[in-house]
Every structure is written in C-alpha cells, then in structure tokens.
Amino acid sequence: MKRATVPVRGAWVRFPALLALSMLAAMATGRVSAQDEVPFITTPDRVTVAMLEAAGVGARDHVLDLGSGDGRIVITAAKRFGATGLGVEIVPELVRKSREHARAAGVAARVEFREQDLFATDLAPATVVTMYLLPEVNLQLRPRLLALAPGTRIVSHDWDMGEWLPDRSLTLEVPDKAIGREKKSSVHLWIVPAPVHGTWCAGGARLEVTQRFQRFSATLQERGALAPVVVFDGRVDGTALHTESGPATQARLSYQSRPAGAELHWLQASGVASAHAGRSFVRAAAAGC
Ligand SMILES: C[S@@+](CC[C@H](N)C(=O)[O-])C[C@H]1O[C@@H](n2cnc3c(N)ncnc32)[C@H](O)[C@@H]1O
Numbered sequence: 367m368k369r370a371t372v373p374v375r376g377a378w379v380r381f382p383a384l385l386a387l388s389m390l391a392a393m394a395t396g397r398v399s400a401q402d403e404v405p406f407i408t409t410p411d412r413v414t415v416a417m418l419e420a421a422g423v424g425a426r427d428h429v430l431d432l433g434s435g436d437g438r439i440v441i442t443a444a445k446r447f448g449a450t451g452l453g454v455e456i457v458p459e460l461v462r463k464s465r466e467h468a469r470a471a472g473v474a475a476r477v478e479f480r481e482q483d484l485f486a487t488d489l490a491p492a493t494v495v496t497m498y499l500l501p502e503v504n505l506q507l508r509p510r511l512l513a514l515a516p517g518t519r520i521v522s523h524d525w526d527m528g529e530w531l532p533d534r535s536l537t538l539e540v541p542d543k544a545i546g547r548e549k550k551s552s553v554h555l556w557i558v559p560a561p562v563h564g565t566w567c568a569g570g571a572r573l574e575v576t577q578r579f580q581r582f583s584a585t586l587q588e589r590g591a592l593a594p595v596v597v598f599d600g601r602v603d604g605t606a607l608h609t610e611s612g613p614a615t616q617a618r619l620s621y622q623s624r625p626a627g628a629e630l631h632w633l634q635a636s637g638v639a640s641a642h643a644g645r646s647f648v649r650a651a652a653a654g655c
Contacts, residue, residue: 403500403503404433404499404500404503406435406436406457406460407435407498407544407545408435408436408438408544409435409438409439409498409523409551410540410542410543410544410551411438411442412538412540413523413538413540413551413553414438414439414442415442415446416536416538416551416553417439417496417521417523417553418439418442418443418446418447418494418496418521420521420534420536420553420555421494421496421519421521421555422519423443423447423449423494424447424448424449425447425448425449426449426493427443427447427449427450427493427494428449428450428451428452428491428492428493428494429443429444429449429450429451429452429492429493429494429495429496430451430452430453430454430487430489430491430492430494430495430496431451431452431453431454431495431496431497432454432484432487432495432496432497432499432507433454433455433456433484433497433498433499434453434454434455434460434461434464434479435453435455435460435464435498436460436463436464436467437453437455437460437463437464437465437467437468437477437479438467439451439453439496439498440452440453440464440468440477440479441464441467441468441471441473441477443477443494443496444468444471444473444476444477445471445472445473449476449494450476450477451476451477451478452477452478452479452480452491452492453477453478453479453480454479454480454481454482454483454484454487455479455480455481455482456481456482456483456484458481461479461480461481464479465479484499484507485506485507489510489511489514490514490515492514492518493518493519494518494519494520494521495511495514495518495519495520495521496520496521496522496523497520497521497522497523497525498522498523498524499522499525500525501525501526501528504522504525504526504527504528505527505528508527508528508530511527511556511558512530512558512559512561512579513561514558515558515623516558516559516560516561516602516604516605516621516623517557517558517604517605518557518558519555519556519557519558520555520556520557520558521553521554521555521556522553522554522556523551523552523553524551524552525554526552526554527554527556529579530556530579531579531580532554532555532556533555533556533557533580533603534554534555535552535553535554535555536552536553537550537551537552537553538550538551538552538553557580557603557604558604559577559579559580559602559603559604560602560604560605560607560621560623560628561577561628562575562577562582562602562607562621562630563575563576563577563582564649564650565649565650565654565655566630566647566648566649566650567647567648567649567650567654567655568632568645568646568647568648569645570588570589570590570655571586571587571588571589571595571642571645571647571655572586572587572588572589572650572654572655573585573586573630573647574587577602580601580602580603581599581600581601581602582599582600582601582602582607583597583598583599583600584597584598584599585597586639586642589655595638595639595642596615596637596638596639596642598615598617598639600617602621605620605621605622606618606619606620606621607619607620607621607630615635615636615637615638615639616634616635616636616637616639617632617634617635617636617639617642618632618633618634618635619631619632619633620633627648627649628648628649629646629647629648630646630647630648631645631646631647632644632645632646632647
C-alpha cells in the first residue's frame, strides 16, 4: 500500500496515500478539524462482526465506539450480540443518522449516540472499546485505555498501538473495502492488563514486579535474606498473572482491586515457590515492606 506523511497534532505520521491526500487537502483549505484528522470511512459489516467476535461481546457488555460514524458497530453489538452501547461522534449529521439506524434496527432502547469529542469522553463505563481511527490517535488514547479496568477489551480496525502489542490479531479479505489497494483489514484485540508494576508485601516477603504492558518479571525475597527466593517472568491476562519461565517455577497470581487498595493473591505455585501459594500481597507503603 502506498503511504504518505502527514502532520497530525504536531507529529508527522505515515498514512495510506488516499487518506493522506484527503487530510492534506483539508489542511490546504485551512479546514483542519478532528474529523479531517480521522475521516468518515465505514468498517465493512464483515469486519464489524469479526471485531465484536474477537472481543467476545455478549449481553453483559457495554460497547463504546470512539468515532462511531453511522453507528454500525454499536448497532450490530446490540442487535446481533445483545450488548448495550454508546457511540460518540463529532459530525452531527452522522449522529442523527445513527439514531435513525438504531430505531430502524429496533435497538434504540439499548444504544445511545452522542455528538461528542472522543477525547472528552469518559471511557470507564465500557467493557469493550472499539476504534477505527488512525495510528496517531490510537497512540494518544493509549494511556487512557491502559488505565481502564483490567480485563476491558479494546478492538481496533487496522491500526495498532505501537509497543503495546495486541493479544490477538487477524487479517480478513475485504473485497468491498473503501480504501487501500490490498482489500484486506486487520483486527487487533488488547485485553487491558492489571497494573501490577511495583513493590508488594506479604508478612516478611517482598515481591518486586516489573511490568511492560502484558509482560512482567518478578523477584520474591524474604526479609533479611541475601538472595531472592524465586525469580520468574510471565504474562498478565486481565487480572490473571501466570509464569512462562519453565517448569522449575510455575505460579498463578490474581490481581484484585479493592477500595482499600489493590491485592495480589498468589493462587498456585510449584517448585521453589510452592511455599508461597495462598499468600496475599498488598502494595508496599512508602517506607517499603
Ligand atoms: C474511520 S470513521 C469510523 C466510523 C465507525 N467507527 C466505523 O468503524 O464504521 C472515524 C469516525 O470518527 C469521527 N471522529 C473523528 N474525530 C473525532 C473526535 N475527535 N471525536 C469523535 N468522533 C470523531 C469521524 O467523524 C468518523 O466518523
């Protein structure tokens, strides 16, 4: 796919040539606004369904589409998957159309469309966030998405989130895709990992966790001991942590957010770590454990 470079919110970003042309044209006429940065291009129905399936959307989900266009993702989430949903969109005519489409689809009571800037939208009520935006916009949203409740699913059509690698990606053939020569779409899924980075304490034990998105490494040390009892690394899948460092140390931990502060429960361990199963850790106070 041919790509060109376009300035977006102060940074130069590479986009597919067609999209870049429309953005540069808007800039040349002086009409640069958020919708020029992210033009209205619909996600084809096949891709919409694949996005919602990838996120495992069901009747207990609340789907938030950031830049909801004509409302199709939120409407499909409600009609086909039984979810509730909110679409935020800055083009008033698209918001009006989305409401009309929701009524026609018989899901007006389960969905809402607001004329609202996605950057001013509270993301917290969502259990699933969907996006068909642009790479730079995804990156701008990344810190806010990472701060969502652990386990929240994020699905993006085509664009990724840089160093925050997706938990799963798939590519679909899309003959009716409106842009690009390849006629393919990517769907990327992220599951918000629990924020476990830092020092945790349980009795006389100190657990130091270093986290980079869904990866972590940890060392456990008993008070007064010269060397760590155990060193391991692994993955954070929502609120579940599990080791991937071989059979010598297998461990499963679970993160729980509580009003009094987060807790890390060490559910299962093997090898040198087996004595620690059943322990619950809390974040270290400023003075340490
Ligand atoms: C590529 S379209 C995707 C539409 C729809 N989500 C879909 O996948 O079919 C992006 C949409 O985001 C809207 N948009 C752009 N900037 C926005 C902003 N700051 N706040 C809300 N909507 C925005 C555009 O008007 C456009 O309708």
